Amino acid sequence: MLRVIDIDYIKDYELLITFSDHSKKVVDLRPYLTGEVFGELLDKEKFIQYGLTHTTIEWANGADLAPEFLYEIGTVA
Template sequence: MTFDDGAEGEIDLSSELYGKIFEPLKDISFFKSFILEGHTMSWSNGADFAPEFLREHVH
């Protein structure tokens, strides 16, 4: 990911993909179907990751 502040890198979300909402994101084709709502990554099933959370986890 690349952020507006210039930070960039990878984010490992594997430890976050549990529970009814997030488990479908394990399917790579579904994961790739995200949209940006504002700066939030969102999926059609209601899952989302806030930009602040993603920024904290970038390596």
């Protein structure tokens, strides 16, 4: 099972994510920050309030994304 094991904030809405297969990808989440829950994260103060769960990233407002989705939309770092 793919998991997120490390996250580093790069800039704006970009994160450097390390996955359990040890690959690293740059993920730009800007296009996905829409709707009631994810739209809140357009506020950069809220965007940077994230942490790791057992499998993925989760924001303070409860938003999270599947590690497989993050892997798919990321570009190799």
